[in-house]
Amino acid sequence: MTVTLTPPIEARTTGAHGIALPARPGNVARYWRETRLLIGRGLRTIPRVPERLSDVTIQPVVFTLLFLYVFGSAIKIPGMRYQDYLLPGLIGQSLAFGVIGAGVATATDFSTGVIDRFRSLPVTRLSVITAQVIGQVLEQILGIVIVAGLGLALGWRPDLGVGSTIELVGLMLLGLFAFTWFGVLMGMLVRSSDAMQGIGFAIVFPLSFLAGTFVPISGMKTIPRAIGEWDPLSSIVAAIRQVCQGTQSHGSWPLEHPVPAMIAWCVLIIAVCMPLALRRFRTTSAA
Numbered sequence: 207m208t209v210t211l212t213p214p215i216e217a218r219t220t221g222a223h224g225i226a227l228p229a230r231p232g233n234v235a236r237y238w239r240e241t242r243l244l245i246g247r248g249l250r251t252i253p254r255v256p257e258r259l260s261d262v263t264i265q266p267v268v269f270t271l272l273f274l275y276v277f278g279s280a281i282k283i284p285g286m287r288y289q290d291y292l293l294p295g296l297i298g299q300s301l302a303f304g305v306i307g308a309g310v311a312t313a314t315d316f317s318t319g320v321i322d323r324f325r326s327l328p329v330t331r332l333s334v335i336t337a338q339v340i341g342q343v344l345e346q347i348l349g350i351v352i353v354a355g356l357g358l359a360l361g362w363r364p365d366l367g368v369g370s371t372i373e374l375v376g377l378m379l380l381g382l383f384a385f386t387w388f389g390v391l392m393g394m395l396v397r398s399s400d401a402m403q404g405i406g407f408a409i410v411f412p413l414s415f416l417a418g419t420f421v422p423i424s425g426m427k428t429i430p431r432a433i434g435e436w437d438p439l440s441s442i443v444a445a446i447r448q449v450c451q452g453t454q455s456h457g458s459w460p461l462e463h464p465v466p467a468m469i470a471w472c473v474l475i476i477a478v479c480m481p482l483a484l485r486r487f488r489t490t491s492a493a
Contacts (some may be wrong), residue, residue, distance in 0.1 A: 244338075260263050267356065271340060293450075298442040302442070303385075305388050305410055309403075310399045310402050313393040343382045391482055392405070442472075
């Protein structure tokens with residue numbers, strides 16, 4: 207009697223013509239492999255559509271030059287050069303503008319049918335959204351490097367040691383992931399890149415002006431000052447300014463303790479936006 211051993215179902219894969227294919231990797235290995243491939247897919251589109259990086263290349267240069275030489279000629283910060291006051295604020299603003307970049311990219315993928323094509327493939331759904339987040343974080347890092355490099359060329363002199371440099375990098379990565387998740391969620395809800403850009407600017411731009419990015423919050427009128435003292439971006443700007451320049455802000459608790467306040471805000475944003483984005487993506491993919 208001949209006994210035929212049949213491999214487990216999950217280990218057998220048959221091609222269209224009955225040809226046996228290699229077994230698919232386990233769930234974790236498959237997830238990371240597909241995530242890596244999708245990140246590469248996103249980065250390979252940049253040389254074909256270089257204008258998609260305008261928000262992290264051209265825009266930071268324009269903001270830096272405009273505000274440094276327009277505001278800088280009229281604003282005096284006691285005990286501090288305006289370059290040293292402005293550049294940490296612009297870096298914090300760059301973190302927040304990740305909402306717009308991630309939202310526009312996500313809305314574009316939904317509206318142009320990219321997500322529909324992924325639905326037709328045997329791709330892990332979680333790898334699609336993970337690749338979107340990591341790809342956007344990499345693009346935003348490019349923008350921050352441009353802002354910092356231009357600032358150094360224009361006279362910004364941060365006071366950073368090894369420990370403070372590590373702290374700064376950690377805070378910026380946390381901020382990038384928080385605002386990128388927020389942007390991805392917004393891009394799924396809006397589903398139109400034009401609408402996402404308009405809504406994103408309407409949210410981020412006023413908050414960045416009220417966050418002490420360009421002028422001190424203490425000099426504002428009562429209502430703007432009250433908003434600015436509890437603005438999430440105020441904590442981020444004050445934290446980066448404290449780490450880079452050693453300055454201490456005064457006012458509300460978040461301004462006086464900017465680093466723990468920034469961490470708390472970012473963790474809250476991730477805790478709220480990540481599960482909502484994953485749920486929205488699953489329900490949309492299942493539609």
